Amino acid sequence: MKFKKLEISEKVIQRLTEYLSILKDVQKYENEINSIELSKIMNTTSAQVRKDLSTFGDFGVRGKGYDISKLIEIIEDILGINKVNNVIIVGHGKMGEMISSNRNVLGKGFQIVGIFDKDKNKIGKVVSDNLEIRDVNGVKEFRENFCGEVDTAILAVVKEQAQFAAEQLVKNGIKAILNMTTYKLELGSDITVVNIDISAKLQELNFWRLNKEEK
Amino acid sequence: MKFKKLEISEKVIQRLTEYLSILKDVQKYENEINSIELSKIMNTTSAQVRKDLSTFGDFGVRGKGYDISKLIEIIEDILGINKVNNVIIVGHGKMGEMISSNRNVLGKGFQIVGIFDKDKNKIGKVVSDNLEIRDVNGVKEFRENFCGEVDTAILAVVKEQAQFAAEQLVKNGIKAILNMTTYKLELGSDITVVNIDISAKLQELNFWRLNKEEK
DNA sequence: TAGATTGTTAATCGATTAACAATC
DNA sequence: TAGATTGTTAATCGATTAACAATC
Known part of the structure; x- marks a missing residue:
């Protein structure tokens, strides 16, 4: 996985692990989520969510939001935990x-x-x-x-x-x-x-x- | 314990617990430490150390540095762990x-x-x-x-x-x-x-x- | 007094957020 | 096309650091 830039802060990665945990939880009830909903669970702003995710690529769909299972896969790939x-x-x-x-x-x-x-x-x-x-x-x-x-x-x-x-x-x-x-x-x-x-x-x-x- | 101001960031408190851990270790060999020495162990700047500590009061002696056992007591007091x-x-x-x-x-x-x-x-x-x-x-x-x-x-x-x-x-x-x-x-x-x-x-x-x- | 190091101010750097053009 | 939400730019906010007057 190649990133746009590699000046990634520790905080972004910490939040990434949080997003993952939340997404896995929400996945039980929903298929999609937008940055506003995710930001509310995270106690942050929707801009923060979009900025964080856009560090790694364009994963959302304008007008709709993010596909949860796709996003989970992506984050697991970024963190390198989709393999053993x-x-x-x-x-x-x-x-x-x-x-x-x-x-x-x-x-x-x-x-x-x-x-x-x-x-x-x-x-x-x-x-x-x-x-x-x-x-x-x-x-x-x-x-x-x-x-x-x-x-x-x-x-x-x-x-x-x-x-x-x-x-x-x-x-x-x-x-x-x-x-x-x-x-x-x-x-x-x-x-x-x-x-x-x-x-x-x-x-x-x-x-x-x-x-x-x-x- | 009353502080100068109460806009204290999480990071300051996290570093405070690190200072404490380091000071307890250094105490085995030294009685005093200055902000430069402490900053080197912490991988940060001496300004950071002095700023962090000055959030809670004036604990150092100009020209000398900080008394380790005194500083340990103070940090333990701030964290509320000098009592059970x-x-x-x-x-x-x-x-x-x-x-x-x-x-x-x-x-x-x-x-x-x-x-x-x-x-x-x-x-x-x-x-x-x-x-x-x-x-x-x-x-x-x-x-x-x-x-x-x-x-x-x-x-x-x-x-x-x-x-x-x-x-x-x-x-x-x-x-x-x-x-x-x-x-x-x-x-x-x-x-x-x-x-x-x-x-x-x-x-x-x-x-x-x-x-x-x-x- | 001279040397050293603090506590603090001001400058810099980086992270968060508001705002909006892009686009589904 | 109209409505919605993204991705991104620019503005804001906060944290770090350089510099130095205060002072032991």
């Missing part, structure tokens, strides 16, 4: 376990193909989906022998191990990391990192709860 | 279980005081920390009888139940929701909601991995 992307989980504590045992959590387009830990007591155990927990030192070998690309890792080790583990992954060819730890990774600019920090989000929530503007 | 905030978990599937059994995940300032589910097979079970899984219909009663405020819920039900469950919580007095489901909640403007969507974040990661600008 292989991911490995690194760190099989409570978080890693939750992810590996919860088929739904990753959503469409992602498949867990390997689980790694450094704990000798865990290595060798077979967990959900017939995946064996492997030694984290074997990531390189695993990637080389795997039939297909494995570029993405979900980092679910303890905070203290995050930087070291991430560096190892990068050395072994991993290109993208979903960082589930609280640690702010410092990696080369060729590595893509996205962070999920539950405690930080809870702090944000707490701030807004305490500072709700009275209107 | 009670939270309940609603939905005790894989996600709720991960959170309730993982003391570290919520971080400083938060305490799980109740766990709720609608599944009769789960209700009554005692899980980690001597908390009993309660019937989700008993949230109101629980809040009224609890010695202390319970305003915050972590919503960890399945997507299909998210909107209904959230509405019930709001009816029963909950004011802030950390939404761990993929569903975009539609609630009154007096309710504070922050979303964590693992699959959406993975989609973002996948987009950037596939569209890494070649430099």
Whole structure:
């Protein structure tokens, strides 16, 4: 998929994932949607919706709106989730376990193909989906022998191990990391990192709860 | 805590949680930090750091910088996590279980005081920390009888139940929701909601991995 | 006092929105 | 053709950054 321009902001992509989620929901009841309707669900303006979508192409029909199932396909194509992307989980504590045992959590387009830990007591155990927990030192070998690309890792080790583990992954060819730890990774600019920090989000929530503007 | 102005953007609060995390890390080695050093770790400018902090007050010393432990205390105060905030978990599937059994995940300032589910097979079970899984219909009663405020819920039900469950919580007095489901909640403007969507974040990661600008 | 770094103003940059020509 | 809604331009708004006076 080629885009008109590649100065795309993070916010556009974040909204794109939201559009997708909403469209899949609305699809149960409707076949078409226009930018006004979509903007209302999104709490934004219709101009925002049209601008966002037009970043990637002309998907609407003037006078009518957007075909929902077509738009879903397009967004899935943009996000690269209309095919299977292989991911490995690194760190099989409570978080890693939750992810590996919860088929739904990753959503469409992602498949867990390997689980790694450094704990000798865990290595060798077979967990959900017939995946064996492997030694984290074997990531390189695993990637080389795997039939297909494995570029993405979900980092679910303890905070203290995050930087070291991430560096190892990068050395072994991993290109993208979903960082589930609280640690702010410092990696080369060729590595893509996205962070999920539950405690930080809870702090944000707490701030807004305490500072709700009275209107 | 009173602020100079209350037109505070979401981004400022997000960065505030990052500053806090970094400061706690740097505190192991240093007592003081200046805006330049902090900006380098944050991948931003020193002006950004000073501007962000000055939103809340004058915490630095000209010619020197910021006292780390003082700044940590201040940010914790701003975020309201220097005291214990009670939270309940609603939905005790894989996600709720991960959170309730993982003391570290919520971080400083938060305490799980109740766990709720609608599944009769789960209700009554005692899980980690001597908390009993309660019937989700008993949230109101629980809040009224609890010695202390319970305003915050972590919503960890399945997507299909998210909107209904959230509405019930709001009816029963909950004011802030950390939404761990993929569903975009539609609630009154007096309710504070922050979303964590693992699959959406993975989609973002996948987009950037596939569209890494070649430099 | 001289050197350093803050807090803040003003300039710049980027993102959102209003408005409308294009077109189904 | 008339009505509706897109895609896009230009105007507005807000966030970031450069620059510097204030001051430790």
